[in-house]
Amino acid sequence: MTTDHTAPSEAGSYPPKQLLAARRGMATAATIAPETLLTPAEMQDRCATLGVVLDPAVALARERLTHAAGSPADTARWASLLHGVAEDQSAAACGDPAALPVLAARGHALLGALLDTQPPWPGIPAIAAAIRARITAYSYFPGRLLVLQRLAGDAGCSRSDVKLALEDLSAENIVARSDTGFWYARDTRPAGHLTERAADLLARVITAGAYPPETVLSRTKLRDLLLVDTGTVHDALGLLTGRSLVHLAQNRYTVLPLASSTHTAGCWPLADAELLGRLPPPRETGAEHSLAVIRRTQQNAVRRYRDGDVLPAAAMSVQEERQGEVLRRLLMSAHNQIRYQDHLDTRLQSCAAWVLACTAMPSPADPEHRLWSFAVTSVAVAGLGIALRTSQPAHRRPW
Incomplete structure (x- = not known):
């Protein structure tokens, strides 16, 4: 059995063309002989x-049931359809072949009811206005590719309508x-802003003592640390040559010795x-800082940035x-580590200076x-956590 359908991107976003295709698939499935x-x-x-x-149709029907709370007739209609689908799904899950065509017929009726109550088609200007508003609000990052299926799901329309709006x-x-x-949102910010901010952070890292003089900088490692492409790293290092x-x-890019005034101000290791004075104020409730949680936080943060998944301001x-x-x-912990070492661990110093430089970002x-x-x-922070774990004796590790 095959059904001609395309699953919606999220519950509650089921464009009319997808509803019609799903309803046709249900009509085909309902013709299966019960004795098969x-x-x-x-x-x-x-x-x-x-x-x-x-599943997404049921989720959408539940939303309609919630919105129909003020109408007893609509409430009874949606409740009856949902109850029938749930019973038929249970019977089919128990292995009753006769329940399949009944379930398909019930699904056909549910999708028909959804089509009857489908909101009017928004129109190309309205779809374009919705996409424009999301780009302005940075829901879609400037310079990033636009995924048509995501746009269609957000606007409640088909991908062909999204193409016309684009x-x-x-x-x-x-x-x-x-x-x-491929479509992408234009970046209206000043040209070279990515290079500028990468260069500013890297300048803070160097002045914080992350790299001793004559250190050869790896563009590949800097790419992973700064979350930019190799070309941006090259351009940022070019700016630092002028500084x-x-x-x-x-x-090869080599770190130059710092001026004496720069070297004494804010260079790791710092005085107590x-x-x-440069650390954030302590939180009253604390925060989990095991290495596993730190690594998971890093992975989620990098994934959100690369996917353009912006959190609400309060959650951020x-x-x-x-x-x-x-x-x-x-x-x-890194500061106290100096007291237990005869020599300064260069990797620990580099990682601590990186974190210290990040705290100084505006x-x-x-x-x-x-x-x-x-x-x-x-x-x-993940790099510092790993450096602390590998440099400290087991009985002095914070985890």
Whole structure:
């Protein structure tokens, strides 16, 4: 059995064309003869196929039931349809072949009811306005590829309608199309802003003492630490040559000795009072700082930044407060580590200086910049956690 359908991107977003396709698939499934002999594996496969269509339809029907609370007739209609689908799904899951066509017929009726109550088609101008608003609000990051299926799910329309809306937005220079045919949101920020912010952070890292003089910088490692491409790293290092922080010779960037005034101000290791003055204030409730949690936080932060998954402002503030408490504890551990070592661990010094430089970054208002700062700091904190674990004796480790 095959059903002609496309599952919606999220519950509650079921465009009319998908509803019609799913309803046609249910009509085909309802013609199966009840006496058809099916093996348990075939029963399970057909139940799963119907479930792909029915599960989001049931979720949408539950939303309609919630909105119909003021109408007894509508409430009874949706409740009856949902109850019938649930009973038929249970019977089909128990292996009753006769329940399959009944379930398909019930699903056909449910999808028909959803079509009857489907909101009116928004129209191309309304779809374009919704996409424009999301780009302006940084829900879709500037310069990032636009996924048509995600746009269609957010706007409650088909992908072909989204393409027409994008054509209108391209005339307004809000979106553009690449040579390979992919759409992306235009970046209206000043040219080279990614290079500038990467260079600013790297300058803070060098002045914080992360790299001794004559250290050859690896562009591959800096790419992973700064979450930018190799070309941006090369351009950022080019800017730092003009600031007399690095030197280019034989296609290698080498760290130059710092000026004496720069070297004494904010260079790791710091004095106790200076370190405490640069750390975030302690949180009253604390934060989990086991290495496993730190690594998982880093992975989630990098994934969110690369996917353009912006958290609400309140949730982002909570994440930043927790991150501040974790880096505070790790920097204090790294500071105390000096007392137990005859020589300074260069890897620990480099990782601590990276975290210290991240704490000095300004608080950006741009959601994309804010998410980048959080992700870069998460990478630095994870590196410091690993360095602490490998450099400390087992009986002195914080975890």
